[in-house]
Structures are given as structure tokens and as C-alpha cells.
Amino acid sequence: MNFSIYDFTSFTQWIDKFLYDNLPAFWAIAVEMTLIGLVILVFYALVGLFLVYAERKVCAFMQNRVGPNRVGPFGFFQTIADFVKLMMKELVYIKNADKLLFNIAPFIIIIASFMAIAAIPFAKGLHAIDFDIGVLYVIAVSSLGVVGILLAGWSSNNKYSLIGAMRSGAQIVSYELSVGLSLVTIIILAGTMQFSAIVEGQANGWFIFKGHIPAFIAFIIFLISSTAETNRGPFDLAEAESELTAGFHTEYSGIKFAFFFLAEYMNMFIVASIAATVFLGGWMPFHVSGWAGFNHIMDFIPPFVWYIGKTFFIIWIMMWFKWTFPRLRIDQLLTLEWKYLLPINLVNILIMAFIVLMGWHF
Amino acid sequence: MKEVIHLPVQNVEEEEYHINMGPQHPSTHGVLRLVVSLQGEIVKSLKPHCGYIHRGIEKMCEKDTYPQIIHLTDRMDYLSAHINNHAVCMLVEKALEVEVPERVKYIRTIVDELNRIASHQLWWCSFGMDMGGLTCFFYGLRDREKILDIFEESFGSRLLHSYYTPGGLMMDIHPDFQKNVKAFIKYFRKKIKDYDELLTGNIIMQLRTQGIGILSKEDAISYGVTGPSGRASGFACDVRKHHPYGVYDKADFKEILGTKGDTFERYMMRMDEMLESMKIIEQLIDNIPAGDHTAKMKAVLKLPAGEYFQRVEAARGELGVYVVSDGNKSPYRMKFRSPNFSNLSVLDHISRGCKIADLVAIGASLDYVIPDIDR
Numbered sequence: 150m151n152f153s154i155y156d157f158t159s160f161t162q163w164i165d166k167f168l169y170d171n172l173p174a175f176w177a178i179a180v181e182m183t184l185i186g187l188v189i190l191v192f193y194a195l196v197g198l199f200l201v202y203a204e205r206k207v208c209a210f211m212q213n214r215v216g217p218n219r220v221g222p223f224g225f226f227q228t229i230a231d232f233v234k235l236m237m238k239e240l241v242y243i244k245n246a247d248k249l250l251f252n253i254a255p256f257i258i259i260i261a262s263f264m265a266i267a268a269i270p271f272a273k274g275l276h277a278i279d280f281d282i283g284v285l286y287v288i289a290v291s292s293l294g295v296v297g298i299l300l301a302g303w304s305s306n307n308k309y310s311l312i313g314a315m316r317s318g319a320q321i322v323s324y325e326l327s328v329g330l331s332l333v334t335i336i337i338l339a340g341t342m343q344f345s346a347i348v349e350g351q352a353n354g355w356f357i358f359k360g361h362i363p364a365f366i367a368f369i370i371f372l373i374s375s376t377a378e379t380n381r382g383p384f385d386l387a388e389a390e391s392e393l394t395a396g397f398h399t400e401y402s403g404i405k406f407a408f409f410f411l412a413e414y415m416n417m418f419i420v421a422s423i424a425a426t427v428f429l430g431g432w433m434p435f436h437v438s439g440w441a442g443f444n445h446i447m448d449f450i451p452p453f454v455w456y457i458g459k460t461f462f463i464i465w466i467m468m469w470f471k472w473t474f475p476r477l478r479i480d481q482l483l484t485l486e487w488k489y490l491l492p493i494n495l496v497n498i499l500i501m502a503f504i505v506l507m508g509w510h511f
Numbered sequence: 512m513k514e515v516i517h518l519p520v521q522n523v524e525e526e527e528y529h530i531n532m533g534p535q536h537p538s539t540h541g542v543l544r545l546v547v548s549l550q551g552e553i554v555k556s557l558k559p560h561c562g563y564i565h566r567g568i569e570k571m572c573e574k575d576t577y578p579q580i581i582h583l584t585d586r587m588d589y590l591s592a593h594i595n596n597h598a599v600c601m602l603v604e605k606a607l608e609v610e611v612p613e614r615v616k617y618i619r620t621i622v623d624e625l626n627r628i629a630s631h632q633l634w635w636c637s638f639g640m641d642m643g644g645l646t647c648f649f650y651g652l653r654d655r656e657k658i659l660d661i662f663e664e665s666f667g668s669r670l671l672h673s674y675y676t677p678g679g680l681m682m683d684i685h686p687d688f689q690k691n692v693k694a695f696i697k698y699f700r701k702k703i704k705d706y707d708e709l710l711t712g713n714i715i716m717q718l719r720t721q722g723i724g725i726l727s728k729e730d731a732i733s734y735g736v737t738g739p740s741g742r743a744s745g746f747a748c749d750v751r752k753h754h755p756y757g758v759y760d761k762a763d764f765k766e767i768l769g770t771k772g773d774t775f776e777r778y779m780m781r782m783d784e785m786l787e788s789m790k791i792i793e794q795l796i797d798n799i800p801a802g803d804h805t806a807k808m809k810a811v812l813k814l815p816a817g818e819y820f821q822r823v824e825a826a827r828g829e830l831g832v833y834v835v836s837d838g839n840k841s842p843y844r845m846k847f848r849s850p851n852f853s854n855l856s857v858l859d860h861i862s863r864g865c866k867i868a869d870l871v872a873i874g875a876s877l878d879y880v881i882p883d884i885d886r
Contacts, residue, residue, distance in 0.1 A: 472645065475716045
């Protein structure tokens with residue numbers, strides 16, 4: 150076995166071969182699936198905890214504050230302390246709430262984001278499932294989350310929650326369109342929906358550069374609409390705390406609240422990952438065609454670092470405008486989508502198709 | 512045989528439902544309860560329920576001496592504590608026909624204006640927060656801290672100062688007062704540009720406030736909406752200009768008037784007023800005459816029998832103090848005309864037909880302080 154941080158393919162194939170050599174086929178698959186599930190779960194929890202910490206530090210930086218700085222160095226373990234606290238908190242049960250739906254809602258949201266993360270390529274060969282319809286799968290799975298939000302709002306038997314859920318429903322269903330269409334723009338350019346092929350296609354230049362202006366417009370639209378889809382930033386109408394106290398998760402406490410919280414951050418991580426993969430080359434290093442020496446130096450940085458760097462750059466942008474902009478109103482939110490983003494997006498797809506047809510892209 | 516009484520069935524539209532905003536709600540800034548009738552997201556009507564923080568200040572005043580009453584007025588509109596004190600002090604001075612030293616008038620005017628700036632800064636914080644821009648809150652508080660530091664240095668406390676006494680001031684200003692105030696104005700003139708960049712010029716904020724919650728001039732007058740909220744509708748009601756007290760007649764300042772009376776106009780009134788207040792302070796700060804910090808007063812203050820009224824321009828509007836005295840050391844009856852109560856009364860009128868988010872923005876632009884509504 151030759152392990153390399155630049156290519157995980159041989160490593161994963163070695164594990165695969167080892168299991169199949171020593172176990173019956175059924176058990177080998179079972180062990181593999183369990184292993185992958187565990188790895189994703191641990192990754193999920195770690196990234197979630199880190200993102201909460203990062204958000205608190207970034208927002209403190211924007212607001213002339215210090216942020217968490219007591220637990221551990223630079224308050225790094227603050228989120229772990231918070232998590233332990235939330236685990237020990239009492240779960241409050243609401244009278245006249247629909248118990249089953251009330252309990253199931255946080256899990257639906259968590260599962261939706263958990264499923265989406267499986268399809269994202271973290272590095273070369275580090276990829277749980279590599280569907281040939283990867284992009285479609287991620288869009289489909291991440292839109293399941295809205296079901297959880299609607300159920301949470303409905304079953305809480307609280308008017309604030311209900312208003313929040315209804316807002317969220319209208320918002321996510323509308324912005325799903327823009328997310329999908331902006332990805333379609335790039336799929337036309339890439340000619341495939343498979344994530345690994347999309348990343349490989351960017352070996353000699355990221356799609357945001359390759360696709361001229363339409364790709365850039367698609368990137369901006371994706372950034373806006375994916376922020377709206379994750380209920381964040383200026384689009385956090387579903388939980389607008391100055392209007393609806395906490396929106397759809399008003400009645401949740403303890404670990405169930407933590408699930409909503411975690412899912413929000415993980416959704417942000419997922420959309421940032423997709424943006425990084427589809428527009429900015431995923432784990433592919435920054436290459437300029439013709440500059441062999443420069444490309445060689447860039448190749449020395451491990452793919453995983455490239456991927457994490459790009460993802461966190463996009464997350465940082467999303468945090469930046471969350472902490473700068475005031476919140477939109479529901480009618481303005483829908484106007485923005487249906488009157489501006491969607492028409493621009495449709496024209497953008499046409500232009501992109503034309504560019505690809507004429508072979509004008511790089 | 513008893514007759515069956517048929518109660519009239521209330522004509523309630525089927526889709527209409529009520530939510531309680533408050534008494535614990537982030538956007539009411541205190542314990543105010545708004546019962547809002549909604550149709551979907553649209554506000555049909557709303558009913559403010561006050562009284563959750565009623566402490567009976569007016570009744571308590573009937574047991575207290577006039578210097579003691581000063582301390583109670585701090586607790587009404589706690590964000591313009593100095594200005595409330597000023598009203599009672601001037602009323603007592605008027606009744607006893609005491610001429611306060613010129614130095615006291617200057618200091619009172621300067622401190623009032625500083626208090627007005629601090630109050631508007633906190634309003635800006637909470638306005639930004641209600642609009643969903645949490646960063647505004649910290650920007651505003653950072654700058655308000657500078658004023659509170661000046662207050663603390665001179666008067667020993669940061670929020671409830673009780674600095675004015677009938678006839679003068681509790682103590683003279685700190686030797687560094689003038690220097691610090693000038694330094695603050697220099698600092699804040701720079702910082703207020705940040706405010707504009709962060710919130711005023713933001714497209715989302717402009718779209719959400721312009722043309723929302725329009726209050727006409729006639730309604731402003733008939734509801735008695737004063738202060739920046741009333742002036743946004745073009746109601747010239749600045750007490751400082753029309754019935755000058757302190758040394759406002761010696762300062763050159765504009766009464767800022769709006770025309771449209773929407774939420775954005777009410778926002779701009781306060782932003783411009785902060786600049787005007789700084790202008791007033793700049794004109795007065797170097798001219799504070801030397802002299803005593805208090806007039807000679809009797810140990811026990813007994814107002815001659817009769818009725819007295821005094822009004823001042825508090826940070827949120829016109830504050831009136833009405834006293835009926837029977838010649839004793841405490842008033843027979845005392846009544847405050849608080850600006851916030853009248854300003855709140857207009858909320859139902861101007862927020863009908865708007866969205867929940869607009870209701871929050873309108874409420875923030877009216878800038879009510881609940882302890883002043885309930886007293």
C-alpha cells in the first residue's frame with residue numbers, strides 16, 4: 150500500500166481489498182458502509198462544532214468584540230462546552246403538540262444534510278458515493294430539509310413557529326429553482342453531473358474562469374440563493390428573532406434545538422462545498438495553463454487543503470454578509486427571486502449554452 | 512322563566528388570528544404587549560396593552576419632597592434621565608421664582624444634548640437590531656459608552672444620574688469635562704459616517720422603510736405625536752425652538768422637519784438630530800461662564816399653592832410636568848405627560864395593512880421606552 154495525501158484512491162482501494170480478502174462479500178460491504186458512516190458522522194460533528202466557533206469569532210470580529218476566549222486556547226473548546234450543556238438540558242414537551250412530528254422534525258433536517266454530505270468529493274479518491282447524477286442528487290436531498298422545517302413549525306402548536314415555517318416553505322421552494330438553474334449553467338459547461346468528472350474537468354482552469362461572464366453570474370446567483378436556501382444571512386426570515394422570537398424552532402430545547410442549529414451550519418457547509426466544487430474547482434489546485442512551474446508548486450498543496458480553503462472562503466463570504474445586512478421582508482424576498490434572479494438565470498443558461506455550442510469557452 | 516339571551520356573534524373573519532407580541536418579545540424593547548390581529552402576514556389591527564411595568568410613580572410623587580421626585584423621574588424614560596430631571600427642576604424653580612446661575616443653564620443644556628445623543632445612539636442600535644442587522648447594535652453601544660464615561664466622570668453614575676437639583680446641580684462638572692466632550696464630538700463626527708454606511712445607505716434597509724407606516728401631519732397633531740416621530744410628519748413641535756428653556760435661545764440650531772412621515776423619515780430625523788445636538792454642544796461648550804453651580808435654596812422646598820406646568824423636549828418628544836400644590840413640601844397631585852404614551856397610541860393607526868416585519872420596523876422608528884409609557 151502506498152499512502153499519499155495527494156491521492157486517496159490507492160488507500161481506499163487497499164482497505165476495500167483487505168476487507169474482501171478477509172471477509173465474506175456481504176460482511177465486507179456491511180463493514181465498509183459502517184466505516185464510511187462513522188467517518189462522515191465524526192466529520193459532520195467536528196465541522197459543525199468548528200463552524201459554530203468560526204461564526205462566533207467572525208461575527209465578533211465584525212462587531213468590535215472579542216468573541217469566545219475562555220474555554221481552551223482562544224476559546225476553541227467553547228462550542229464543545231456549549232454542546233455538553235445543550236445535551237444535559239431538559240427537553241421541554243409542549244401540551245397539544247403533535248408529539249410524533251415534533252420529535253421527528255429535527256431528525257429529518259439532520260438526515261437531509263447528512264445525506265447531502267455523502268456525495269461531496271473532499272479530495273482525490275475521498276468520496277463516499279460518486280453518482281453519475283451527483284449534482285441532481287445533492288439538490289434533491291438538500292431540499293428534503295424544508296419538510297423538517299415545515300413539520301417543526303406545524304407540530305409546535307405555536308403561531309410564531311407556524312408563521313416561520315410558512316415563510317420558510319415559500320422561501321426554500323422559490324430559491325431551490327435558482328440554486329438548481331445556476332448549477333445547470335455549469336453542468337452545460339462541464340457536460341456532466343458527476344462530481345468527480347466536474348472536478349477533473351477543471352484541471353486546466355476553474356469553471357468560474359472558463360465560463361466567462363455567465364459562469365460568474367451563475368456563481369453570484371448561487372451564492373445568494375443558497376444563502377436563502379439555508380435560511381441564513383439577510384434571508385433568515387424563518388427564524389427572524391426580532392419578529393418571530395425564533396421562528397420554527399421556538400419551542401425546541403436542549404439537544405433538539407442543537408440539531409436545528411447544527412443542521413443550519415452543516416447546510417451552510419454543504420452549499421459552500423458545492424459552490425467550491427462546481428465553480429472553484431473543488432480539491433483541484435489552482436492551475437494556469439502554460440505556467441508549468443507555477444502549476445507544479447500549486448500541486449504541492451494537498452487537495453484536501455485546497456478543498457477546505459475554498460469552502461471556508463465561501464463560508465466566510467456568507468458570514469460576512471449575514472453580519473452586515475439587515476433582514477429582507479417576505480414580499481421583497483419573493484420579488485428578488487421571481488422577478489430578478491429567475492429571469493436572469495434563464496437568460497444566463499441560454500448564453501452559456503450558446504457559448505458552449507460555439508466553443509467560445511476556454 | 513328566564514329569557515335566553517343571545518349574545519351577538521362577533522363578526523370575525525375566518526382567516527384572522529391573533530398573536531401576542533410581548534410582554535416578552537425581542538422587538539418591544541421591554542414589557543409591552545401588542546395583541547396583533549393578523550391575516551396571513553398582514554396586520555389587520557393591533558391593541559397595545561400597557562401596565563406591565565407600572566410602578567405608580569405619579570402616586571409616589573405625592574408622598575415625596577421635590578428633591579426626592581427628581582430621583583423618580585430618572586426611572587421614567589431612563590434613556591433621557593437628565594432631561595426628565597430638567598423638567599421637574601425648572602418647574603420647582605419657576606414656582607419658587609428662583610433665578611438659577613447662568614453657569615447652571617449652560618451645563619444643563621450641554622448635558623441634555625449629550626443625553627439626547629446617547630439616547631439616539633441606543634435607538635439606532637435597537638433599530639438596526641430590529642431590522643435584523645445585529646452589527647449595528649455593537650457599533651452604537653461602542654460610541655454610547657464614550658458619553659456614559661463622560662457622565663460617570665462628572666456625575667458618578669452612568670444611567671440614572673439625578674444630577675440636577677432644584678436650583679442648580681448636585682456638584683460642579685469635572686475639570687476634564689469640556690476637554691472630553693470636545694474629544695467625543697470629534698470622535699463621533701467620524702463614527703456617524705459608519706452608521707450611514709452600515710445602515711442608512713443599505714438598499715435592504717431603504718426598501719424596508721421607505722413608504723412604510725406613513726403618518727400624516729394632521730394625524731400627528733391629533734394623536735399628539737411629538738419629538739422626532741412627529742417632526743418627521745412635518746409637525747413643528749420642538750420645545751427647544753418654540754418655547755426655549757436653558758440656553759437654547761443662545762445656540763444656533765435647526766429644527767429638523769420631514770415631509771413624508773414614513774419610517775425612513777423618522778429614522779433620518781434622529782440621525783440628523785444627533786448632528787444638530789453636536790452643533791449645539793460645540794457652540795456652548797467653550798462659553799460656560801464661571802460661577803456657582805447652584806442657586807441659594809431653602810432646606811425644605813414648599814411650592815406655593817397653585818397649579819404649575821413645565822415642558823421640555825425629551826429625546827422622544829415633549830415631556831410635560833403638571834403639579835397641583837397645596838403649599839406643602841410634596842405635591843398634592845402630579846402628572847407627567849409622557850411622549851412615549853402618545854407616540855405609542857398612533858401605532859395601530861399607521862401599522863394597519865402592513866406586514867409583521869414592517870410592524871417591527873415602525874415600532875422601532877417610534878422608539879418607545881416602556882417605563883415611560885407605564886410610569
